[in-house]
Amino acid sequence: MNIQAIRVIYKYEMLRAWETILQSFISPVISTALYFVVFGAAIGSRIQTVDGVPYGVFIVPGLMMLALLTQSIANASFGIFFPKFTGTIYEVMSAPISFIEILLGYVGAAATKSFIIGLIILATAGFFVPLEIAHPLWMLSFLILTCISFSLFGFIIGLWADNFEKLQVIPMLVITPLVFLGGSFYTIDMLSPVWQTVTLFNPVVYLISGFRWSFFEVSDVSVELSMFMVLVFLAGCLITVWWMFKSGYRLKQ
Amino acid sequence: MQPIISISNLSKTYASGHRALKDVSLDIKAGEILALLGPNGAGKTTLISIICGIVNPTSGSVRVSGYDIISDYRKTRSMIGLVPQELTLGAFETVWNTLCFSRGLFGKKPDSAYLEQLLKDLSLWEKKDSELMALSGGMKRRVLIGKALSHQPSVLFLDEPTAGVDVNLRKDMWKIVRHLRETGVTIILTTHYIEEAEEIADRVAVINNGELLLVDNKDTLMHKLGKRQLVIELEKPVTAIPAALSAWKLDLSTDGYFLSYTYDPLKAQTGIAELLQALSKAKLLLRDVNTSQSSLEEIFINLVNTK
Ligand SMILES: Nc1ncnc2c1ncn2[C@@H]1O[C@H](COP(=O)(O)OP(=O)(O)OP(=O)(O)O)[C@@H](O)[C@H]1O
């Protein structure tokens, strides 16, 4: 195991976040605060409670997920895309390092960043509304697993993308709709039956449902099913990334 | 002695179908400086990239210190440093950080003292806190060398280290390379400049169109370089070289008009005077006499064009 390599990749990826701290940590906080003002205050004043939870509080897990998913994907995809784009990836490829070590370095750093952002948003939310977390351990597990699996997903996108456009397309065209339609701001049973069925094919629904359950014990699907789906997604990403490295996909001719 | 790098029957066909390397076999000796000479698109970078693990070979194998580059990639890669042809560097890291990064990537523990000395040797110490994008092209090239040396490799690949570099920096570069060789590092450099090969290489390999055309000691080549040719044009063509002239091992052109004599101008007796006497004895009338010198450049161009 090339521990030193993991250490430097992780360290310099974190350093990059630190140097762009405004973009890395502050902007997600600002956008979350804006969501709070718009959804929590404006809409929340009309919809009093959802399943017995005040609306402003109800949307906290969804908001966190929205930020976690977009940040994980953005960080991890950029982290690997950029060296590919500038050509500096040659060094990683010529180093005595295995794909697991590359993953631990890049994805580990991206996941850590998202985790920190998640905590910051949680603290910001606590500033706007009173928060109680019913199952802190479940909450942390969902938080960590989401950071890891979506950083992996971002890493895959970063490997796959061969131009900036592709790098942006997936987060914009796929992830944002999935999160918005995944019940960030409502429960599934508010939808018509047809849409309820359609929604069950949206993986983000399980994520948000499980995460919300760990806060308020209200959920669209059972928490075990949520956890199972998160693990399935994680496994899917791991297999994809393993195959990509194995075949040298988009990296080696 | 076991070669430090042993390339056997290496071929590479890119996905485009282009055959960039064709059955290349080459042994590189420990501690030597090998210059890899060849025109654009010859396959130099491809060859280096395969050895370093950046490009997959299509067939054939490469061993570094006896270890296979694929099954024992950790061992082989940690012995190798690579300075790429393009100036590929990040933008916002500092010189110091990028060196620390490279060293760690290759599995070495941090060593500030070594990196400090390295930066001083490369005249980059004053720039250690500069961002990479604020450096000139020549400095960037030196940072790349620094990165390649940051993990103390025993083999260094320099892919056109002096392309687009001014005369002073080129001399600096040669000094660095010679100094490295003294410390026992094996150096493989690619270049388009014959003078560069002549200046610092121990051996020269010529590659064209993916084929290895020649590998020879530079001195042997320089010896060929030292040879001159005397070309004698006759008034009337002959069908064969007269027996009296056999001692000079002359070559006769197909049209029978030209006799050529290859000699070493450094020898005390070139044999030219005797040859001219022998020619007049044999009643051959001379029309013109010409001498020419073959250069490494000529050898190179001949090799590249005839294949
Ligand atoms: N990724 C690739 N896909 C397809 N063909 C490639 C690729 N990389 C290189 N080639 C082709 O392989 C051949 C050898 O290229 P290579 O870069 O090894 O040449 P080189 O000797 O380093 O040339 P130069 O002196 O210009 O650097 C060229 O014809 C090039 O077009």
Ligand SMILES: [Mg+2]
């Ligand atoms: Mg090249």
